[in-house]
Amino acid sequence: MLKRHFREFSVLGVLLSVLALLGVFAPDFFAPQPLLSRLTAAAPKLVVACGIAVVMISRQIDISVGSLFAVCSVVCGLVAAAKLPLPLAVASAVAVGAIGGALNGVLVAGLRLPSIVVTLATMVTLREGLRLARQGVFIDLPDGLQWIGLPMIGGQYLVCGIAITVLAAMAAVMRHLAIGRAVYAVGSDAEAARLAGIRPRLITFGVFVLMGALTGLAAVMNVVQSPQVDPNTGRMLELEAIAAAVVGGVAVSGGRGNLGGVLVGFLLLACITPALTYIGVKPYWDKAIQGAVILLAVVADGLRNRKNGR
Amino acid sequence: MFRFFALFVCLGLVLLTGCSKSGPDTGAAPSGGTPAGKRLTIAFMPKSKGNGYFVSCKQGADQAAKDLGAELIFDGPVSPDPAKQNEIIENWITLGVDVIAVACENKDGISTALKRAKDKGIKIVTFDSDAEPAARDFFVNQATPEGIGNALMDEAARLCGGTGEFAIITASLTAQNMIEWQKFIEARRMAKHPGMKMVALRPCDDLKDKAQAEATTLLGAYPDLKLLMNICSPAVPGAAEAVKQAGKAGKVKVIGLGLPNENRRYLKDGTTDTVILWKTVDLGYLTVQAAAALAKGELKAGATSFKGGKLGEFRIVGDNILLGEPFKFTKENIDQFDF
C-alpha cells in the first residue's frame, strides 16, 4: 500500500506537516467559518482538477478549461439574468461546457491532433472571443440565484457537497467500473487497449466531453457564490488544476494516478496561499513558494526513480 | 536544398523589404496638423481591454468622435505584457494617426515610445494616468496619484475614526500605477493618520472572484481588521461580498476605486461605504475632444481653459486639463449614476 502509493503518501505527509505548523503558529486558520468559506470558494477548482486528472490519466491534457470556465459562467449568468428558470441556467452552463469539451474531443480523438495544441488554440480563441463579445462588463444576477436561493450556510454545504460527491463518484468509477479501467488502459497503451476490445478514440472523446461538462458544473458552483459574474474569471485556472493533479501524483505520461491523490494535491496547493497570509509572509514570496512546493512534491518521486534506476 | 531556400526566403523577405525602402521614410505620419478635408484619426488606448472601467471611458470617447466626425481607433493590450502598450504606440506611429490618447500602465516604459511619436509630429494626450510630462502635450487630469492616495487614506481614516488596522487589495504587485498610489497612501498615513496601521497587501490578479477569496482570508487572519481598501475596480465588489458573507457588514468598512454599477447593491445595503471615482464617460469624452482640438491646432500650450464639446468649459492648469475632483459615490447619490 505504502509502496504503491508512495507519491500520494509523501504529498499527504507534506500537507499534514503544513497543517500542523499552522496549528501551532496560526490556530485561527482552522476557525470553522472562514474555513468553510475558503473551502467553498476553492470547491469549483477541485471539480475542474478531477476532470483534468481523468484527462491526464487518458494521456491527454486540457489547457482550455480556464477559458471554457469563463464562457460557461457568462452563459449561466446571461440565462439567469434573462429571468429564465434556474434549472435552465444550470443546464445551459453544463451543456455549453460539454459542447466546448466535445469540440476539443472531436479535434483530438477524431482528427488525432495533439491535445496540448488543440486546447492551446481553444484557450485563446474562447478567451478572446469572450472578451470581444462581453468587453469585461460584469453581469448582474437576479436575487434567487445566489446559493440557489438557500441561506448562505446551506449554499456553502451544498457547493462543498457537490464537489465531494463528484470526487467520490469519479473515484469509484475510475477504480471499480469497466469504463474507468478503460481510461487507464487507453492512457497506458492505447494500441493494447484497442486489441483488448476497447475503443480508444471513443474513450478519449468521452473524457473531453466529461471535462467540459465538469467545467460547466464548476462554473455554476462558482457563479452562485456571488451576485455578479466577472467575465474575466477563470484566468490561470488550467495551471492551478494541472498543478493540483500532478502534485497529487497523476502522471503526464498517462495511465497513472488516482483521485485520492488529486484531493491531497489540491488541498496542499489550496492551503498554501491563505496559509502565507495567516502567518504574515509578504505577498511577493507567494509565487516562489508555490513553485518550490510543486517542485518539492515531485522531487521525492524523482529521487525514488533514481534509486530504482527506472 | 529546399531548406536553404525556405530559410533564405523567410529571412530575406523580412529584411529585404526593410532594407529596400529604408531610404527616406515614406510611410511616416504626416507632420503637424491635418490638412483641411481629411478626416481626423484619433487613437485611444486603455491600460487593458476587457475592463469595465475603460469600457465606460470608451462610451464617452465614441460619443465625442461621433460629434466631431472623427475616426476613433480603440485598441490596447489584451495580454498582461507590460511592453504591449509600447508596441501598439509604435504601430500607430507608422499607421499615421493624427493624435494619440493613452492611459499609461508604466510611466517610464511608455514615455520612450510616446517621445518617438511626438518627434514624428503626432500629438499626445494622456488620460487616467500620466506619462512623463515631456512625452505628451496635455494630461486630462481626473486625479493625480497623490490625489487618489490622499482621498483613499483620508476616507479610510474618517471611517475608522483615525485608528485601526486596514488591508489593501491590489491588482498585481507589479502594476506600476498601483505601486504609485500605495506610495502616496503610505505617505499620507505617516503624515496625517499615524493611528492607522496597514497590516497586509494582497494581489487579486484583477479578478473579482480572487479578490473575494483574498478578502475572506484577510478577514479570518486579521480579526481586528477595520477596513478593506481596494485599489483595483474588480476588487471592490469582491471584497464587499466577502465582508457581507462573513457577517461583518458595517463592522469592517469597504472602500475603493470602482464603478458605480458594480458596487450599487453593496452601497445600498451598507456593506460598502464609499466608492471613489470620477465620471468615466465624461473622461473619455473630454479626452477625445481635447485630442481633436490639439490635432487641429485649436488647443495650444499655454491655454487656460478648454471647451469640451457638450460638457462646457474646463480649466487648464499648466498642461493639465482638469476634469474635476474625484467623486465619492455613497448610498445617497449612487442612483444618479449609470456606468
Add this chain to the structure above:
Amino acid sequence: MLLRHETVLLAVLVAELIFFGVAGRNFGTADNIANIVRHSVEIGLLALVMMPVVLAGGIDLSVGSTLGLCAVLFGKLWRDGGLPWEAAAVATLGIGATAGGVNALLITALRLPPLIVTLGTYSLFRGLAEAITRGTDAFTRFPPSFLFLGTGRIAGIPAQAWIFAFVAAAMWLLVHRTTFGRSWRAIGFAPEGARYAGLPVGRRLAFAHVLAGIVAALAAITYTARFGTAKADAGTGYELAAITAVVLGGTSIFGGVGSVHGTLLGVAAIAVLGNGLSRVPATMSNAGELSGMLTGVLLVLALAGGAVPQWFADRRSRKGQTPVPP
C-alpha cells in the same frame, strides 16, 4: 503526397503579406516592417530555443519567467551592483544558463517530466523575480549605448534584428547541420532507441535546456533595451506565444519532427497577423482579440491540414484506431 508544412506556412505568410499590403493602411512601409521585426525578437528568440526542446520531445514553460528573472537581475547588477552594462549583460547570460541548468538537472538527473518541472520553475523563477524586487522595484534610466540595442538601427535594420539573425543562423546550423540536431531529433523520435544507439540522451537534453536559459537571458536584455524598463513582470505569457510559434511552424509537440525555418515562419506568420489586423480599418479596434482568435484557428487548421487526409486514409485502411498522446 502532401505539401510540406513549411511550404504551406510560407504560402500563408505570403497571403497575409499580400492581403495586408492591399487592405492595411501603411502596412508595407519600411518603418512598419521594422516594427514587426522589433516586436517579435523576444518571442522569436524564445521560439528558436524552445524548438530543440520540443524537437527532443520535451517542453519548457519556464522561458517567460526566466526572461523576467534575468531582466530584474540584469537591472540589479547594473544599478545596485555598479557593473557596466556590458558586464552585467554577460553575467545575466550566466544567470540564464543557471536557470536552464536547474530545469536540466531536475529533468535529466531525476528523470522528472519536463512539463511538471518547468511548471514548477515557471512559478519559482517569476516568484524570485518578484521577491528580489518586492514586486515594486523597477530598473530604468539605462545608458543610451544600451538602449541603442533595443531602439537603434544598424545599416537601416533594427539593432536587435542582427542579434536575432545571428541566433537564428546559429540555431539553424546547430539543428540541421550538426550531430546535436540529429540527436535531438532521434531522442524526440524514440528516446529509448536513442539511448540504445549510444547517444548521451541526458546530456543532450540538458544542453537544450541550458541553451534555452541562455537565450532567454539574451531576450531579457533585448527586451529591457527596447522597453527601457526592467520589472518583475517582464515576459509574462511569452512561453505560450513561443510554443504557439514553434507548433505552428510544424514542429511536432511529440518531438522528432520539426525545423528551425518552420519556427521562423511560425513567428513571422503570427507577428504579421497581429500587426496587419491593427491596420485594416474594419479590425483595427479589435486587433488584439481577433489576432488571438485567428492564431488559435490557424493553429488548428495548420494541424488539421495534415490530419484530415490522414483521417480519410485511416478510414480506408482501418488502421490508427488509437488517439495520439498529448
